[in-house]
Amino acid sequence: xxxxxxxxxxxxxxRNTARALFTREFRLALINRYFHVFSALALIGGIAAALFSExxxxxxxxxxxxxxxxxxxxxxxxxxxxxxxxxxxxQLLFTQPLPRPSYVIGKFLALALIFAGxxxxxxxxxxxxxxxxxxxxxxxxxxxxxxxTFLACGLAAGYFAHDRAQALIVGVSAWLLLLFGVDLVALxxxxxxxxxxxxxxxxxxxxxxxxDSFRIEALFAxxxxxxxxxxxxxxxxxxxxxxxxxxxxxxxxxxxxxxTLASLRMNRWEE
Amino acid sequence: MAAVLLWVVAFSCRASVSDAPDxxxxxxxxxxxxxxxxxxxxxxxxxxxxxxxVHAGALLITKPVNLIGEKGAEIRGNGSGNAITISADNVTLxxxxxxxxxxxxxxxxxxxxxxxxxxRIENNVIADSLHGIYLKKVSxxxxxxxxxxxxxxxxxxxxxxxxxxxxxxxxxxTTLVSNRxxxxxxxxxxxxxxxxxxxxxxxxxxxYFSFTNNCLVxxxxxxxxRYGLHYMYSDNNVFLNNTFTENAAGAAIMFSKELLxxxxxxxxxxxxxxxxxxxxxxxxxxxxxNEITSNAVGLSFNQCNDNExxxxxxxxxxxxxxxxxxxxxxxxxxNVFTRNLHPIETGSSDVSGNQWAVNGVGNFWENxxxxxxxxxxxxxxxxxxxxxxxxxxxDFPAVAFLSGSPALKLLRFANxxxxxxxxxxxxxxxxxxxxxxKIQAQRSHALLREK
Numbered sequence: 001x002x003x004x005x006x007x008x009x010x011x012x013x014x015r016n017t018a019r020a021l022f023t024r025e026f027r028l029a030l031i032n033r034y035f036h037v038f039s040a041l042a043l044i045g046g047i048a049a050a051l052f053s054e055x056x057x058x059x060x061x062x063x064x065x066x067x068x069x070x071x072x073x074x075x076x077x078x079x080x081x082x083x084x085x086x087x088x089x090x091q092l093l094f095t096q097p098l099p100r101p102s103y104v105i106g107k108f109l110a111l112a113l114i115f116a117g118x119x120x121x122x123x124x125x126x127x128x129x130x131x132x133x134x135x136x137x138x139x140x141x142x143x144x145x146x147x148x149t150f151l152a153c154g155l156a157a158g159y160f161a162h163d164r165a166q167a168l169i170v171g172v173s174a175w176l177l178l179l180f181g182v183d184l185v186a187l188x189x190x191x192x193x194x195x196x197x198x199x200x201x202x203x204x205x206x207x208x209x210x211x212d213s214f215r216i217e218a219l220f221a222x223x224x225x226x227x228x229x230x231x232x233x234x235x236x237x238x239x240x241x242x243x244x245x246x247x248x249x250x251x252x253x254x255x256x257x258x259x260t261l262a263s264l265r266m267n268r269w270e271e
Numbered sequence: 272m273a274a275v276l277l278w279v280v281a282f283s284c285r286a287s288v289s290d291a292p293d294x295x296x297x298x299x300x301x302x303x304x305x306x307x308x309x310x311x312x313x314x315x316x317x318x319x320x321x322x323x324x325v326h327a328g329a330l331l332i333t334k335p336v337n338l339i340g341e342k343g344a345e346i347r348g349n350g351s352g353n354a355i356t357i358s359a360d361n362v363t364l365x366x367x368x369x370x371x372x373x374x375x376x377x378x379x380x381x382x383x384x385x386x387x388x389x390x391r392i393e394n395n396v397i398a399d400s401l402h403g404i405y406l407k408k409v410s411x412x413x414x415x416x417x418x419x420x421x422x423x424x425x426x427x428x429x430x431x432x433x434x435x436x437x438x439x440x441x442x443x444x445t446t447l448v449s450n451r452x453x454x455x456x457x458x459x460x461x462x463x464x465x466x467x468x469x470x471x472x473x474x475x476x477x478x479y480f481s482f483t484n485n486c487l488v489x490x491x492x493x494x495x496x497r498y499g500l501h502y503m504y505s506d507n508n509v510f511l512n513n514t515f516t517e518n519a520a521g522a523a524i525m526f527s528k529e530l531l532x533x534x535x536x537x538x539x540x541x542x543x544x545x546x547x548x549x550x551x552x553x554x555x556x557x558x559x560x561n562e563i564t565s566n567a568v569g570l571s572f573n574q575c576n577d578n579e580x581x582x583x584x585x586x587x588x589x590x591x592x593x594x595x596x597x598x599x600x601x602x603x604x605x606n607v608f609t610r611n612l613h614p615i616e617t618g619s620s621d622v623s624g625n626q627w628a629v630n631g632v633g634n635f636w637e638n639x640x641x642x643x644x645x646x647x648x649x650x651x652x653x654x655x656x657x658x659x660x661x662x663x664x665x666d667f668p669a670v671a672f673l674s675g676s677p678a679l680k681l682l683r684f685a686n687x688x689x690x691x692x693x694x695x696x697x698x699x700x701x702x703x704x705x706x707x708x709k710i711q712a713q714r715s716h717a718l719l720r721e722k
Contacts, residue, residue: 190663190670
């Protein structure tokens with residue numbers, strides 16, 4: 001972690017700085033169409049799950065799908081949009097006596113907090129229809145971690161790109177790669193006898209992908225996959241036994257890495 | 272006359288407490304004969320009321336009598352052989368708690384061992400025994416509304432009957448491992464049995480059929496056993512409205528023909544290799560309107576021919592339908608496949624010899640793009656269900672980590688539009704839309720009104 005990032009983090013503990021950053025982000029979110037649409041869809045999804053799900057497990061499975069396809073994408077778009085929204089103001093902002101990474105970190109934390117609130121619209125309605133509190137609570141936290149990861153990815157893409165279009169192309173391409181690309185490559189690679197000799201290597205590829213980690217954790221938690229079906233190697237066995245902890249870890253690592261990249265980019269922009 | 276006198280004497284006696292052979296206090300009529308003596312003294316077709324308290328077994332019933340237990344009546348075997356052996360036709364056991372059979376699998380020890388016809392075993396509780404009810408070469412037995420609880424532990428002080436086999440691996444572990452337990456109801460070479468309304472748990476297999484034909488199994492609940500139904504070499508049997516849940520496998524039906532399996536529930540049989548319903552080498556049978564939900568593998572077919580699979584709900588399983596090799600002539604119609612992580616597994620088997628629609632009516636597959644221009648509830652486009660993993664499940668088990676992946680859904684979607692070469696799939700020429708049943712109901716209603 002760079003010295004500037006450390007200083008930025010310490011500044012966030014300063015009440016005035018944090019308040020200024022968070023207030024700014026909340027106000028921007030209030031007028032952000034992404035958040036309007038996302039909030040509306042989250043509420044509709046939550047009510048639909050409450051009304052139409054056959055049982056508690058169906059609710060969990062529905063939320064898993066929503067998190068995988070929509071929450072991750074909206075988080076990424078929110079990150080991209082937020083980074084690019086104030087591109088014109090960077091010169092002015094950077095005259096403030098704050099290290100650049102503090103903008104990135106503050107923005108990330110504020111957006112994550114906003115997502116935490118918006119996701120409640122998705123997760124609260126099923127609870128009124130009798131969904132299991134512990135299951136939904138765990139899924140909520142995991143979905144929030146997933147959202148934070150893709151917020152960080154979106155911010156990184158937003159800060160790296162020269163304009164909004166480029167940022168969207170880069171961000172969505174990365175999302176498609178993580179959502180479909182990695183697994184398609186893995187599926188076809190699994191047919192190759194050379195890979196079959198090293199199953200742990202293959203498993204590692206999936207473990208490093210936050211979307212795969214999230215999916216595996218949620219599916220095992222919902223008992224959709226019998227654990228013994230997959231854990232034929234030591235690493236696979238360890239993953240199935242610690243899927244929740246692993247996902248939390250990989251989400252934090254991805255978020256931190258993306259934030260670092262974005263912060264480095266901000267510093268370079270200064271030069 | 273003497274028997275009647277004995278019966279009167281037995282019933283007029285006051286109950287008193289005496290020591291049982293194993294030290295447990297027993298309650299039986301004072302100055303009266305033992306239950307075995309009363310049975311021996313009874314006339315054919317007499318009714319013997321069994322008073323509350325523990326009555327020492329083992330009993331041997333060699334004449335047609337009715338044993339009716341009053342509340343709290345228990346017949347306890349001596350821990351060796353059978354608690355009750357029925358070797359006469361037309362015997363009835365009702366309202367008893369029956370315990371304490373031996374534990375020798377090689378001797379087929381059972382709480383109730385029946386070698387005669389037309390026995391009626393009703394409203395009993397059977398526990399602490401190897402097999403619950405064992406039918407050997409009998410006909411017309413009725414087993415109704417009993418509760419059978421398997422023996423899960425051995426007494427720590429008891430000498431293991433089969434040392435080192437029946438117990439867990441630890442010396443101090445008294446758990447009786449499931450494959451060393453007995454079956455709830457065990458039938459061999461029998462016929463015309465009626466098994467209705469029983470609850471069976473913690474046994475090895477719930478109901479075991481071997482060379483047993485023309486039986487009716489109805490409204491039973493079987494849970495926490497190895498196989499709910501373990502069934503071999505038995506034909507023309509009917510299974511209606513039973514529930515098999517929380518077992519290692521719901522039901523395994525093998526080497527049999529001409530069965531009717533209707534309205535049963537195979538639910539939540541989880542764990543590796545846990546099946547809802549296995550059909551192995553079984554032909555010309557009907558599977559109708561069963562619910563097969565939340566199992567590791569819902570329905571498994573292997574070497575089965577000419578079966579009719581109609582109107583079943585196969586939902587929320589890890590694998591919905593596993594289709595093994597050498598199966599042909601099976602007809603699937605009006606089945607619902609939803610929320611299975613893998614609707615179909617064919618491996619590398621050739622499944623083209625089976626029909627996925629009968630008389631133009633196929634099955635309901637989740638996420639199907641519904642194109643129904645003539646509004647008959649049947650999709651105008653065929654449905655291709657992809658087995659994304661194929662033989663990789665066997666060759667590379669870690670591939671299971673891709674279950675539920677968006678990439679697999681993408682492939683499934685693509686395969687709907689154009690066949691992906693090299694991937695195994697089944698094709699339903701007339702898949703149903705979600706409105707099919709509503710349309711059918713409307714048509715039936717209209718027909719009724721016309722009539």
